[in-house]
Amino acid sequence: MDAWGIYIHIPFCERKCPYCDFNTYAGMTSLYERFARTLAQEIRAEGERRGRPRARTVFLGGGTPTVLNPDQLALILDAVRAGFDLAENAEITSEANPGTVDRARFEALRELGVNRLSLGAQSFNADELRFLGRIHGVEDIYRAVEAARAAGFDNLNLDLIYGLPGQPTSTWEHSLREAIALAPEHLSCYALTVEEGTPLARWVAEGRVPAPDDDLQADLYARAREMLAGAGYVHYEISNWARPGHMCAHNLIYWRNEPYLGFGPGAHSCDLHRRWWTVRSPQVYIQRVESGESTEAGGEVLDEQTAMGETMMLGLRLLQEGVSRPGFQARFGRDVLQVYGPILRRLEDLGLLEIADAFVRLTPRAYPIANRVLVEFI
Ligand code: SF4
Incomplete structure (x- = not known):
């Protein structure tokens, strides 16, 4: 095995966004400390069981990793370093919600070795952020980027969402212009999709919200391609753009179909021959780790x-x-x-x-x- 990519799933958010179907939960603050300890235990044990293999990327995703405090994140990243031979120049990304961060938090992340930040900006339009149920406002995005730069982050991604029902081209162009003006090294642009079981799916089914329109989304996607190319970004993946030299090394592992290990509730792993995943419930995950049971919920051999x-x-x-x-x-x-x-x-x-x-x-x-x-x- 060459070197692993390591994904770490933090399944908590302050509030659940109505379009989101990720395995993440609001209102579980009382679990954070115990979760961080058991997750660290699992990472360290799995790395040791595999003979402390080499790892080249770490991605803290979720959920919102930055709901955990720096001590809890330190436990987790220390466990990665104890269980794995982490490359000197490893890309270590943390996702962050502009509503849960400040300069002190970013400085703490830098001290823990995090060298890439992915901020869920989503839109620079206040009404759209409200529709998306985001806990942050437009000003929080500017503040978060400024704080991240001040803390020394020189590898920054912004996530944007387009194709909200009835979204005019002008608000999408505005979001792209503002994002470009902040000069992130990387941009991800995702079309809003209606995922089964979400409040958004219910609103659409009840006719309270029109379904996103494919033609509109195609037009907005084309506009993103034009504007981001004009600003010097390379369109390297269907939904991702980067300044030269700033593609996301961790996600490249998935797209190149290379091996990765996922930790945390509902995380997937693949060693090229087999794929497996862990239990989705944070409580069950914690109980299983604490009682020494496997956290695996299922798996399949890849022919x-x-x-x-x-x-x-x-x-x-x-x-x-x-x-x-x-x-x-x-x-x-x-x-x-x-x-x-x-x-x-x-x-x-x-x-x-x-x-x-x-x-x-x-x-x-x-x-x-x-x-x-x-x-x-x-
Ligand atoms: S902050 Fe992100 S992960 Fe959390 S509920 Fe919203 S979209 Fe989902």
Whole structure:
């Protein structure tokens, strides 16, 4: 095994946003301390059980990792360093909500070795933030970015959401302009989706909110591509843009279908041969760790056909590098054209795919319908 990417799931938020279907819970502050201890115990034990393997990225996600205090986060990151041989130049990211941070918190994160921040800005329009149920206002985003820079963060991502029901192009352009003016190294732009079981899904079903419109979302996506290209960002993944040299190393591990370990409730892991996941409930997770039981809730062996399909589906999300043909050949002993020739040639004829000696990748024509193209491989 080369080196792992490590994902750590903090399943808590101050308040649950009505569109969110992540495994995260509000109102569990009384669990934070016990959770941090058991999570640290699990990470350390798993690393030691595997012989303290090498790790090259750490991603604290959620949820909102910054609801934990610096001592609790220190327990968790100390456990990573104890259980794993963490590369000197490892990318260590923390997600953060602009409503839960200040300069002191960012300085504490820097001291813990966190060197990349991902801020859930979502919109620079106050009404949109209210619709999204965010705990932060527009001013909090500016404050958070300023505080992050003052604390020494030089690798910053902003998340934005577009395609709210009836969203005018002007508010999306405004959000993009404001985001660009803050000069983050990385931007993620996600279309609002209606996830089953969320309050948003109920509102749409009851007719209280119109469903997001695909055509509108495609137009706003095209606008993001134009404006971000104009500002010097490289569109390197369907939903992600970066200044040269600032792609997210942790997420590249997923897109390149490389091995990762996930810790915390509901986290997924994959060692290239098998995928498994942990129990979703924070309480059950804590109880299992404390009683020495496995936290695994399920798993599946990945046969070669599945692994190849996933390598295509994930790799084609990378708009510049695509799927490496030598890399595919080295891993599966066959060229992509031997395995997927008819599909690839058909997509090429439709102008949706470029086939070169070193890679296959989507063409810009495919970007707005990428999800429909990618399912061809599973
Ligand atoms: S802050 Fe993020 S993780 Fe938490 S509920 Fe909102 S969208 Fe979900």
